[in-house]
Amino acid sequence: MNELIETLRESTLFKGFGNEDLSRLLAGTGYRVSAYSRDQVIALEGDDASSVGIVLEGIIEVQKIYPSGRAIVISRLLRGDIFGEAIIFSRKKIYPATIVSSGSSRVLYLSEADILRLCASNSKFLYNFMGILSNKILMLNEKLKSLSYQTIRQKIANYLAEEYKKQKNPKLKMPVSRREMAEQFGIPRPSLSRELISMKHDGLVDFDRKTITILDMEALEDLLL
16 A cells, blocks of 8 residues: 555656645555556457556556557557546547557546545645646647648657757757657658658757757757747
8 A cells, every 4th residue: 555655656647745645545446456468458449448547657658549450659658647547537538549558557447426536625636636627728738739740840849849849958968769759749750750850950050869959949949940
C-alpha cells in the first residue's frame, strides 16, 4: 500500500497530498489496479470509457489505428500520467483512440462515481482535476494549431518555436525522437529528415541526434505568419 501511495503522489491528480491524506482518500473509493503485458490492448477505439486510468508502472501508448492496420502513436504516458479524464464526463463516453501497453505495466482505475465524490468532498482534488482538464484543452489547441499548418517546414517551425518558449534556449533538447516527432506531424519520418536537412542548408537550424539549434528565430517565425 505504501508503494502505491508513493507512486500516486507523483501524479498531478494528487499533487499536494500527504501519505495519510491520500490513504484516507483512496479508502473511500472502489479503486482497482490492473496489470498488463507487452503489446496488450487496454482499450480499443470506440470502447466504452467509465473510469480514469493512472499509470503506476511502465509505458502506455495512445494509438490511432487505420483500416490498413498502420498504427500511429499519438502520445506516450509514463508513471503518474492519466488517461480518460476528458472522456468519462463527455456525452459519448467512448475512447477516441486505442490504448496499448508498451511493455509490462500497471494502471490504477477510479470510476466516474469515485471522481465525482472526490471532487465534491475535497477541494484540493477538484482543483487538481480541473487543472488537468485545462491543460488538456491547451494541449489540444496546440495540436490543432500545428495541424493547421500546411507544409512540413511550417510544422517543424511551430514545434521548435513552442519548445523554445518552454526551454528558453535556442539549443533545444528534443523531448521526443525523430520518429515520434514525425508521428505527431502525421508525416513519414524520411520526409521530416529531408526537411530538417533542407532547413539546415538554408541556415535556419542546426542539429544532431539529441538537439536542434535554432539559428535564425526571426526567419522561423516568418514561416508561421
